[in-house]
Amino acid sequence: MARNPLSQQALLEMSRNCAAVLNEVGVDASTAQLVAAAGVSERTFFRYFPMKADCLRPIMEDGYLRFVSAVQDNCGAGESTDLLEIVCSAFIAAYGHGEDGLDQRFLELITSAEIYRRLWLAINEETMQALYAPMSQVLGLPEDHIDVRIAADAATRLAVESIRLMALYSLSAHQAATQVADALRRHPLMRPAAHR
Incomplete structure (x- = not known):
């Protein structure tokens, strides 16, 4: 069964959460920290953000x-x-x-x-x-x-x-x-x- 794609609002909220981690940790924030901040699985994270910066x-x-x-x-x-x-x-x-x-x-x-x-x-x-x-x-x-x-x-x-x-x-x-x-x-x- 196909999943519904995430809304733009949901992606924006994920992005803001990732930005908060980057504000706190800096450029060296790990992918794992960004995935955790986004609140989705790693697979979902990379579906929407193929490169780390895309978050x-x-x-x-x-x-x-x-x-x-x-x-x-x-x-x-x-x-x-x-x-x-x-x-x-x-x-x-x-x-x-x-x-x-x-x-x-x-x-x-x-x-x-x-x-x-x-x-x-x-x-x-x-x-x-x-x-x-x-x-x-x-x-x-x-x-x-x-x-x-x-x-x-x-x-x-x-x-x-x-x-x-x-x-x-x-x-x-x-x-x-x-x-x-x-x-x-x-x-x-x-x-x-x-x-x-």
């Missing part, structure tokens, strides 16, 4: 999906056409409440430990692709237009650098995203040609 995929994906959703909401609201403002407020909405398990030690782990950093970088690529549609909407251009792709890349870069600042300096999502947005605004490539 963090649901929690990372949850963050990026909340971020993309917040960008879509902000783009659809039509209150602003300032992409940096849209993306900055979306990042704060997605990561500013602290219930996602992304505490200081977890952020340090995913941004520096090679096994988890690779997964994080792959998810950043997925984030960028998911942002094509909302960037297309706010810019009024087709999704495959170069301006849309560059905007999606810049939005992802804001999120990536904000998470790095949170990891390095214990900043809040608001502090980190605001600093990154301000830095991007100061950058010559981000200013209109007349002001360069």
